[in-house]
Amino acid sequence: MGRLEMSGEDNLLRLVEAEDGDENNYHLQDQVGFILRKAHQRHVSIFASHIGDLTPPQFAALAKLHDIGETSQNQLGTLIAMDAATVKGVIDRLKARDLVEVSKHEVDKRRLLVNLTPKGREAIERLIPLARAITEETLAPLTAKETATFLRLLAKLA
Amino acid sequence: MGRLEMSGEDNLLRLVEAEDGDENNYHLQDQVGFILRKAHQRHVSIFASHIGDLTPPQFAALAKLHDIGETSQNQLGTLIAMDAATVKGVIDRLKARDLVEVSKHEVDKRRLLVNLTPKGREAIERLIPLARAITEETLAPLTAKETATFLRLLAKLA
DNA sequence: CTGATATCATTTGCATACGAATGAATTTGA
DNA sequence: TCAAATTCATTCGTATGCAAATGATATCAG
Incomplete structure (x- = not known):
């Protein structure tokens, strides 16, 4: 890769490549997925330092319910980017803390409606x-622009 | 907030605010944490569609071991941004699949050395x-610049 | 009208992710 | 030197996150 010219340093490079294989120049810390994961971790950590008793997904569920009002569990999941299995766990835990309440949809008996409780709204x-x-x-590490x-x-x- | 002038539309705005509270203008989908989480989800999904039998953290562990060679479990965790409990699970699963092997450090008996197996290196x-x-x-959604x-x-x- | 499809919710299984507690081994410092 | 502090690894508990399977209900198409 890029072996267009031969200088003295290329001999060293050849040695290194012979030792480690030609994939030696792959560096995890430059990959977008790895950095994305770290940036996300940092954000979650900052979140936890400000809001200790609620996780970001739990906050997202409450914020969305506050924004749009009562909705079905599935629809809520779509809006906050959680699959059905994940959103169920989140709602179960919020329900156990009396921050949301659920009820059956009058017409469509498949649907589970979710809404804020007064305590959830206050929170x-x-x-x-x-x-x-x-x-x-x-x-904070970035300028406004x-x-x-x-x-x-x-x-x-x- | 921004109630500097009174027009006809402000009456409607007052009604909405009276109904929903003054925090009505908070939108989850504009928050960096929420978008970061979604971008990360999308990346993981793309990863899974290309590499089905390895997760991004497992890949990260193998890639880092390939890059730097044998190291302690703890040090590996630091390099790939995983805490001790998480990295243990990842290494356990890679070990069960014969992609890495572990050994005791000769001098420092606390340390667990981790290395690629030939199969792990090939992978x-x-x-x-x-x-x-x-x-x-x-x-792909972005230009090179x-x-x-x-x-x-x-x-x-x- | 009814059989095929689709949707909603739940459950199970597996894999991160991290705080907190614990134990073993090492290093430090008075 | 030896008690205190630190480091390494493990374990436990809790919380996402997703695939796949299941059951109940609703919708669609012929």
Whole structure:
């Protein structure tokens, strides 16, 4: 790969390649997937330092319910990007803490309607300002201009 | 917030705010954490479609071992951004499939050394080209210039 | 109208991910 | 030197996250 010219340093390169194989120049830390995973981990850690008793998925469920009101469990999952199995666990745990309540759909008996309880509404309204701080801290390494660019490009990938 | 002028539409706005509270303008889908989570999900899905029998963390462990050679389980975890409990599970599963092998450190009896088996080396060398395709597909929505910008900014956040 | 499809929810199984607690081994510092 | 602090690995508990299978209900097509 790129063996267009032969200099003294290329001999060393040849030795290294002979030792480690030609895939030696693959570096995990440069791969978008690996960096994406780390950036996500950092965000979750920042989130936890601000909001200790709720996870990001739980927060997402409450925030979305606050935004759109009662909806089916499945529809909620679609809106917050969770598959059916995952959203069930999240709702079960919020239900156990009396932050949401569920009820059967009158007409379509397959559907499980989910809604905020008063306690859940109080909680999410109290937490949304903290969420803004979390976003700010997550993006702190970037300038305002970089942030705008980053969010635009990130959205393209999501 | 921003109630500087009073037009006809502001009456409607007041009604909406009275109904939903002043935090009505918080939208989950604009938050960096939520988009980050979705982008990561998309990448994992692309990864799985190319490499079905290995997860991204398992791949990361093999790729790092291939890059640096034998190392301790803990050190490996640091290099691939996994805490001790997580890396243990990953290594256990790779060990069960004979892709890595572990041994005791001669001097420091606390350490567990991890290394690729021949089978593991063969596997990772075969998979690295696929990983390049995965990266490409993940970044496909961006132009080359956007990709460079995105990776630079993402690295700042990770 | 009814059989084929599709949708909604649940369950199971597996794989991260991390906090906290524990135990063994090593290093440090007074 | 030896007690305190640190490091390495393990275990436990909890929480996503997803594939696949299942059952109940609803919709569609002929």
